[in-house]
Amino acid sequence: MTSHFQPNRRHVLAGATGLIGLALTPEQAAAAAALAIAADWKIAFADLEGDLAPRPLQRVHGKAPAGLAGTLYRNGGAKFRRTKGQATHWFDGDGLIRAFRIQEGGASLAARFVDTPKRRADTAADGVISGGFGTRSGPGARIASPDDVNAANISVIRRGDKLWALWEAGSPFEIDPASLATTGMVTLRDDLAHMPFLAHPRFEADGRIWNLGQVGDKAVIWQLSPSGAVQAATPIALPRASYIHDFTITARHIIIVLQPWVYQGDSPVPMTSLTWQPGLGSQVLILDKADLASRRVVELPTFFAFHMTSAWEAPSGEICFEICASPQPDFVIRTAVDLMAGTYTASSDPKLSLITVPTQGTARIESTGVIAEFPRTDGRGSGPNRFTLHATTQAKARPLFQGVGVYDWRKHQDLVFDFGPDHLVEEMVFTPRPGAVEAFDGWIIGPTINLRAARTELHVFDARRVDAGPLVTWAADVAVPAGLHGMFWRG
Numbered sequence: 386m387t388s389h390f391q392p393n394r395r396h397v398l399a400g401a402t403g404l405i406g407l408a409l410t411p412e413q414a415a416a417a418a419a420l421a422i423a424a425d426w427k428i429a430f431a432d433l434e435g436d437l438a439p440r441p442l443q444r445v446h447g448k449a450p451a452g453l454a455g456t457l458y459r460n461g462g463a464k465f466r467r468t469k470g471q472a473t474h475w476f477d478g479d480g481l482i483r484a485f486r487i488q489e490g491g492a493s494l495a496a497r498f499v500d501t502p503k504r505r506a507d508t509a510a511d512g513v514i515s516g517g518f519g520t521r522s523g524p525g526a527r528i529a530s531p532d533d534v535n536a537a538n539i540s541v542i543r544r545g546d547k548l549w550a551l552w553e554a555g556s557p558f559e560i561d562p563a564s565l566a567t568t569g570m571v572t573l574r575d576d577l578a579h580m581p582f583l584a585h586p587r588f589e590a591d592g593r594i595w596n597l598g599q600v601g602d603k604a605v606i607w608q609l610s611p612s613g614a615v616q617a618a619t620p621i622a623l624p625r626a627s628y629i630h631d632f633t634i635t636a637r638h639i640i641i642v643l644q645p646w647v648y649q650g651d652s653p654v655p656m657t658s659l660t661w662q663p664g665l666g667s668q669v670l671i672l673d674k675a676d677l678a679s680r681r682v683v684e685l686p687t688f689f690a691f692h693m694t695s696a697w698e699a700p701s702g703e704i705c706f707e708i709c710a711s712p713q714p715d716f717v718i719r720t721a722v723d724l725m726a727g728t729y730t731a732s733s734d735p736k737l738s739l740i741t742v743p744t745q746g747t748a749r750i751e752s753t754g755v756i757a758e759f760p761r762t763d764g765r766g767s768g769p770n771r772f773t774l775h776a777t778t779q780a781k782a783r784p785l786f787q788g789v790g791v792y793d794w795r796k797h798q799d800l801v802f803d804f805g806p807d808h809l810v811e812e813m814v815f816t817p818r819p820g821a822v823e824a825f826d827g828w829i830i831g832p833t834i835n836l837r838a839a840r841t842e843l844h845v846f847d848a849r850r851v852d853a854g855p856l857v858t859w860a861a862d863v864a865v866p867a868g869l870h871g872m873f874w875r876g
């Protein structure tokens with residue numbers, strides 16, 4: 386950790402206790418420091434009251450690497466509370482598109498809310514009446530389709546010269562990448578209007594998209610052109626109505642993990658329809674891309690996961706992929722609810738794990754033991770991933786992460802940069818150096834929230850030397866609430 390990130394301990398204690406000039410016992414000092422940290426994290430889940438006009442970021446230290454230019458677009462909820470009500474789950478805030486632009490050695494930030502029917506209805510009601518994944522709808526809500534509760538708040542992808550803001554149970558919203566204005570909701574096909582489109586589509590090397598849209602134990606396999614036109618939408622039946630947030634692909638197959646968190650009943654709040662049934666175990670459904678009716682289901686021990694990496698297939702047909710697996714979905718059921726009530730409840734650690742599915746015999750999941758979420762890989766090539774970028778070092782005194790790591794699968798070694806307890810680390814992304822050939826020859830880019838300084842910071846690392854700390858850090862004049870997923874648009 387570089388000295389720049391060291392908190393000024395006297396400053397923290399003074400601010401926490403008001404005991405300027407008084408000596409503290411070690412116990413009092415530890416309690417005051419814990420109090421300061423415990424109080425500070427709430428700015429990461431606070432409300433942003435309006436769009437952020439473009440503003441320069443101030444360089445804190447270092448120098449932007451030559452050849453790095455582009456925009457890190459990120460999405461995530463940023464408005465949760467109004468006079469007459471609030472979201473009761475972290476996943477139900479209004480989607481905010483952040484644009485961190487890096488060019489000519491400098492950086493800037495702008496952010497704009499996605500203009501959804503939900504945000505319009507909730508703003509008019511001065512409440513949160515449109516509900517969501519874990520929030521109940523209120524009086525006056527007009528809900529004719531899932532898109533009336535679509536917060537467009539999970540991820541953002543590039544489609545042609547536009548951005549799409551994605552939720553997971555409704556339609557994409559098209560965003561202008563320069564102004565961040567919402568230009569409309571995307572109806573992928575008229576007869577499939579409002580059909581879910583997951584927030585984690587998978588990309589072929591030529592830009593074509595595979596995605597799922599799930600409704601209970603049924604799903605649609607979406608196939609889109611690089612510009613976003615629907616090439617096919619094929620209905621399939623799922624072996625069980627599991628919660629599905631992500632899936633993956635190999636060159637030949639689609640891989641869907643079916644965890645034992647299963648929709649049952651018909652609660653008006655989707656999350657409360659889900660029942661954790663660890664006795665069922667987890668399953669992996671493997672579909673043939675060339676014949677979606679051809680399938681195989683394999684059994685695995687029980688785990689919960691949000692995210693996985695790109696998968697690969699050995700010449701033998703053995704399929705492998707990485708997944709951030711927890712023993713149970715306690716973060717989403719409890720922690721993400723308590724956050725909205727202003728309290729932090731620790732939950733089980735997700736661990737970077739490898740799933741191996743042989744062509745015959747028993748599939749297995751092996752944990753590296755490394756705490757990891759938001760996994761990202763190089764994205765070029767179709768073989769085993771040499772490196773996996775991830776958020777890490779889950780702090781016990783407050784939510785989310787305080788470090789960024791790169792796991793080397795050849796050396797079985799995790800290189801980590803720990804920002805310390807004053808920073809809350811968001812998802813970071815990898816972008817290759819122009820002309821790079823070798824795996825992970827490039828940069829890691831992503832924000833943290835500096836809780837002590839109450840500001841969002843943007844960092845760039847050499848991807849092969851993440852443990853050496855950021856090459857450059859810029860600071861904003863505001864703290865933007867913690868986001869979920871993003872992508873880097875070069876140029």
Ligand SMILES: [Fe+2]
Nearest residue numbers: 630691692870
């Ligand atoms: Fe996600």
